[in-house]
Amino acid sequence: MNDMRFTERAVVEDKKIAAKGVQVYYGSNHAIKDVNVDILDKTVTAFIGPSGCGKSTFLRCINRMNDTIDIARVEGDILLDGEDIYDAKVDPVQLRAKVGMVFQKPNPFPKSIYDNVAYGPRIHGLARTKADLDEIVEKSLRRAALWDEAKDRLEQPGTGLSGGQQQRLCIARAVATSPEVLLMDEPCSALDPIATAQVEELIDELRERFSVVIVTHSMQQAARVSQRTAFFHLGELVEYGETGQIFTNPEDPRTESYITGRIG
Amino acid sequence: MPVLWLVIAVLLLAAAGYVAGRQRALTSAGNDPRDLHSLPSYYGSHVFIKTAVPALIAMMLWLLVQPLVIESRISNVIPDTAISADTTRSLVMADVRRVAEGLNLAVNQGAMSAEDAARVRADTTDVRERLGEVGIALGSDVEPYVLQAAQSYRALSAAMSTWMTLFVAALAIAGCAIGLMRTRKDFRARNVVEAAILALLMLASTIAILTTLGIILSMLFETRNFFQQYPWHDFFFGLTWSPSFSGRGGASQLGIVPLLWGTLYISFIALLVAVPIGLFAAIYMSEYASPKARAVAKPLIEILAGIPTIVYGLFALITVGPLLRDYFAQPMGLGESASSVMTAGIVMGIMLIPFVSSLSDDIINAVxxxxxxxxxxxxxxxxxxxxxxxxxxxxxxxxxAILLAASRAIGETMIVVLGAGAAAKLDLNPFEAMTTVTVKIVSQLTGDTDFASAETLVAFALGLTLFVITLGLNVLALYIVRKYREQYE
Structure with a gap:
């Protein structure tokens, strides 16, 4: 492990999301067992753990994407800025505009690059004029480090981009709705190492504005991009803390076994 | 039934070849199947194919060619003097065949011995009466030359059948022997069998294509005959459809425009009904309905596709037609007719709902x-x-999906006959009776028809026009669907 860039890790101890006693059931399967975690603002938080440990499930609880699965049931409290997102008066659709999501496989819509990025702003009425919208699209594409490659082909279909470009387009699309939190579910697992490096660099830049939560299978990636790391195992949150500490001096023996490659 | 017995014999030989081939392969490998190139059953199948396939193909070809050969031989026997003014050679040949069949039947039933049948003479025996006894009624007394021709017809077919049996049997035995000789442990039987299966698959697809081709050619041929009798521009641009059957005087006007107008108008209304309902049903089914509701509702919608169109026609005739007339057409002063474009269009639209909804549902689910x-x-x-x-x-x-439904609508007949009537008209009023191309094809070809007049042949021109239109729609639909498929791969 490298020195984990401790100097950069002067994080603001500002609680963005607080989860208390979260339980998730898929039918009779108890997928998440009593998870308590505080996710900080303007920080990259990585969820690591072996396959099927519940890290993606927990991620999908934060923007209520589990609502779309009929048999999923969520218990406990998840507070975003102190408000319970599972409260009856919260509209999950509004919530998802505030908590954007990038998926494992790049999933651009079969529309032009411009329309892909403009999709969210159009739905939420974020732009008053065409010029406004153009500006949002450009800003989002720049933020996703895709502007230079895409500026001359905005009208071409987003599905025609390469895999790494598609994933950055999806990030631009998520950024365009100006969310407060960005959830990323293994965003690099379908990408080659060069595209992965670009996306990782991007994630580090996104930290200036958003709270980023990233699920990853790669411990190196967690170590490279995150300031905080949560280790999930069999539906439980085993350990959560500073990334440097988790990787160099884990408290729980299961964490140590996992990061040294003995389980997982 | 010698042909059936021949087929059974060939198959039995092939089955024996299967067992022998399998055994021979095993023996050549010292009874260890692991030393064989292919599984033992492939060696058996190889001998089976070698035995049965060439023999049976040869038999089929022989059976196709045999009647042609016999006909041409026998028609030479008939003297030219027998072909008088009121008859033709083919009519005399029909007599010959009939007498020959009668003789066969008489021999089979024991009313005549085989020698009698071959030797009987028209001037000494009343052949007509004797054949009448076994149930073959002849229109007139049998002429001596007809009886003679019939007798040589019988002799020739018997001889050719014998030759065929010998030939096919020889082919089967030769095939079996060659197959067995090739069977050795290094022989690649699996590849040969798989090539045979490939040929079978290709044959199946070729048959489908050739049938389409055959349909097109037969239509083209008759259409050409039609256009020799009737000017093509009057057909394609004529605004009046009023065929007059020969004998009643007056020339026919066979313009396709009123029929095409009726077809397109009714199809348009049908799609106006089917597309929104079908599409919305599909969206509900695939996006909103719970799995339970979907499991119940989808088959229920698809039941609509299983109702015979004649039943839809009855529904149009006794329910929808009078309803539209009494509550819409008459109060609005738009017409007095229960059969109307509207009636047929709405009922046809209902028929098309499952086409649109089922296909769209699958496509939406594929996103x-x-x-x-x-x-x-x-x-x-x-x-x-x-x-x-x-x-x-x-x-x-x-x-x-919509284009497929459209080509279905254009080809529909029964609903139109019962719902929209049979009057060819060019009108904008949807409560007016109109008719379509398909209905007119039926009415031109039913009843006493003379297949040489323009009034009958026009049916083929109509059919071909319709075929070209629906083919165009189907090609367009296939092209669009294929383009769609590329999007997520």
């Missing part, structure tokens, strides 16, 4: 879940997701 997640994850509602992502993504496929 990847990642698209829905992506849109929902951006804070879109389910409805926005459907409008902005799912339907646009599925649109090419949906258009394909």
């Amino acid at each position: 990847p879940q990642a698209m829905r997640d992506g849109s929902l994850g951006l804070g879109a509602t389910q409805s926005e997701t459907i409008k902005q992502v799912i339907v646009p993504a599925a649109l090419p496929g949906i258009v394909g």
Whole structure:
């Protein structure tokens, strides 16, 4: 492990999301067992753990994407800025505009690059004029480090981009709705190492504005991009803390076994 | 039935060849199947194919060619003097065949011995009466030359059948022997058998293509005959459809325009009914309905597709037609007719709902879940997701479904006969009776028809025109659907 860039890790101890006693059931399967975690603002938080440990499930609880699965049931409290997102008066659709999501496989819509990025702003009425919208699209594409490659082909279909470009387009699309939190579910697992490096660099830049939560299978990636790391195992949150500490001096023996490659 | 016995014999020989081939392969490998190139059953199948396939193909070809050969030989026997003014050679040949069949029957039933049948003479025996006894009624007394021809017809077919049996048997035995000789442990029997299966598959697809081709050619041929009798520009641009059957005087006017207008008008109304209902049903089924509701509702909708169109026609005739007339057409002063474009169009639209909904449903379901997640994850509602992502993504496929439904509507007949009537008219009023191309094809070809007059042959020109239109729609639909498929791969 490298020195984990401790100097950069002067994080603001500002609680963005607080989860208390979260339980998730898929039918009779108890997928998440009593998870308590505080996710900080303007920080990259990585969820690591072996396959099927519940890290993606927990991620999908934060923007209520589990609502779309009929048999999923969520218990406990998840507070975003102190408000319970599972409260009856919260509209999950509004919530998802505030908590954007990038998926494992790049999933651009079969529309032009411009329309892909403009999709969210159009739905939420974020732009008053065409010029406004153009500006949002450009800003989002720049933020996703895709502007230079895409500026001359905005009208071409987003599905025609390469895999790494598609994933950055999806990030631009998520950024365009100006969310407060960005959830990323293994965003690099379908990408080659060069595209992965670009996306990782991007994630580090996104930290200036958003709270980023990233699920990853790669411990190196967690170590490279995150300031905080949560280790999930069999539906439980085993350990959560500073990334440097988790990787160099884990408290729980299961964490140590996992990061040294003995389980997982 | 010598042919049936021959087939059974060939198959038995092939089955024996299967056992022998399998055994021979095993023996050549010292009874260790692991030393064989292919599984033992492949060696057996190889001998089976070598035995049965060439023999049976030869038999089929022989059976196709044999009647032609016999006909040409026998018709030479008939003296030219026998072909008088009121008859033709083919009519005399029909007599010959009939007498020959009668003789065969008489021999089979024991009313005549085989020698009698071969030797009987028209001037000494009343052949007509004797054949009448075994149930073959002849129109007139048998002429001596007809009886003679019939007798040589019988002799020739018996001889040719014998030759065929010998030839086919020889082919089967030779095939079996060659197959067995080739069978050795290094012989690649599996590859040979698989090549045979490939040939079978190719044959199946060729038959489908050739049938289409045959249909087109037969239509083209008759259409050409029609256009020799009737000017093509009057057919394609004529605004009046009033065929007059020969004998009643007056020339026919055979313009396709009123029929095409009726066809397109009724199809348009049908699609106006079927597309929104079908599409909305599909969206509900695939996006909103719970699995339980879907499991019940989808088969129920598809039942509509199983109702025979004549039943839809009855529904149009006794329910929808009078209803539209009494509550819409008459109060609005638009017409007095229960049969109308509207009636046929609405009922046909109902018939088409399952086509549109079922195909669209499959296509909407084929849109990847990642698209829905992506849109929902951006804070879109389910409805926005459907409008902005799912339907646009599925649109090419949906258009394909609509075009398939359209070609179905254009070809529909029964609903139109019962719902819209049979009057060819060029009118904009949807409560007026009109008719379509298909209905007129039926009415031109039913009853006493003379297949040489323009009034009958026009049916083929109509059919071909319709075929070209629906073919065009289907090609367009296939093209669009194929383009859609490329999008997610």
